[in-house]
Amino acid sequence: MILLSPFDVGLGYCLTWLREGAIGLNSHYPRNRTMLVKKVLLTSLLIGGSTLMVDMQFSPAKAANFYFVPAGSQLDNDSILDIVVSPGQEIAFDVFLDTTGVDSQFTFLNSEWNFTYDTGELSFIGKEDGPEIQNTLLPLGSNKFNVLSLNIRDNTINKLLTVKFLVTNPGRSPHDGVVDFGITLTSVTGIGGSPDFTNSFPSPSKNGLNLPGTEFNQVVEVQTPEPSTILSLLALGTLGAASTLKRKLKPSQSTEKETTKVS
Known part of the structure; x- marks a missing residue:
């Protein structure tokens, strides 16, 4: 040059x-x-x-993230998003590590994280590894697993794991504001523990949760509607069906009247 x-x-x-x-x-x-x-x-x-x-x-954009889907939506007044479920239903959470902006110099990344769940409402039934990802699960008590995820790529949205549960006894809506499923990121590093990219990701926090000493990157509640809410929904559905049937009958009745007049 x-x-x-x-x-x-x-x-x-x-x-x-x-x-x-x-x-x-x-x-x-x-x-x-x-x-x-x-x-x-x-x-x-x-x-x-x-x-x-x-x-x-020239500074890199910090777009890295750690999250799961479905995230849920706000159905009550507490700080946790909610998912409507029914007893006996299966529910699965896909956990992702977005390494956008993280450059590992052409080597794979390793990540350590954990997930917690409410054993009174969910029963763990299995997991499925993400594409090319190797996961090792270590139980930590009755409601928590530590996870080591290997073969993570940089500058990519990596699907780490799908966690599967059976819904056993979901709380009634509005719920109690207690976490039913939550994930916490511990570390993201190169092979052998170096370099350390953990600070490139959002830090876990309490975010107003009512579980002392526990911090999460993301949480959700599962709940089932009150019986009165279900009855209201059924009533609305019945009224809608009746209204639709009434609209369909009107043209046929008009046609019958016109046929009678002609004859």
């Missing part, structure tokens, strides 16, 4: 040259375009007898 002397060009042209040079470098390293040029410093650009210091910072 030919470097043009700052003495032969104006300020605007020099800055254009500097910007295009940085872009040219980045084009050779698409996996790390936000980290390659960390700091470009032009220390002796002399214009009109003065020295201009140009300091350009």
Whole structure:
């Protein structure tokens, strides 16, 4: 690359040259375009007898995340989202690690995390590994599993695990504000524990939850509607069906009247 002397060009042209040079470098390293040029410093650009210091910072966007779906929706007034279920129903949560912005230098990542569930409402029935992911589950008491996930890729939304439950005795709506399923991220590192990327992800927090000493990245409740709510829904459905039937009968009755008049 030919470097043009700052003495032969104006300020605007020099800055254009500097910007295009940085872009040219980045084009050779698409996996790390936000980290390659960390700091470009032009220390002796002399214009009109003065020295201009140009300091350009390139920082990666922090888009990494740890979450599960379905996330639920707000059905009551507590701080936890809710999922409507029925006793005997199976429910599954897909757990994801989004490593966008995390560059592991072409090596896989490892992650340690755990999930907790309410044994009074959910019964653990199994798990299914995500594509190419290897998971090892270690029970921690009666309602918690520690999970070690291997073969995680950087700059990718990785599906780590599907956790499956049988709904046994869900609480009535509105519920008690207690976590029925929650996940907590412990670490995300390179192979062998280095480098450590854990700080690139949102930290677990209590978020107003009523479980002392427990912190989560995400939680949800499962609940079943009150019997009165179910009856109301059935009544609305019956009224809707009757209204639809009435609309369908009106044209046929009008046709019968017209036929009688003609005859």
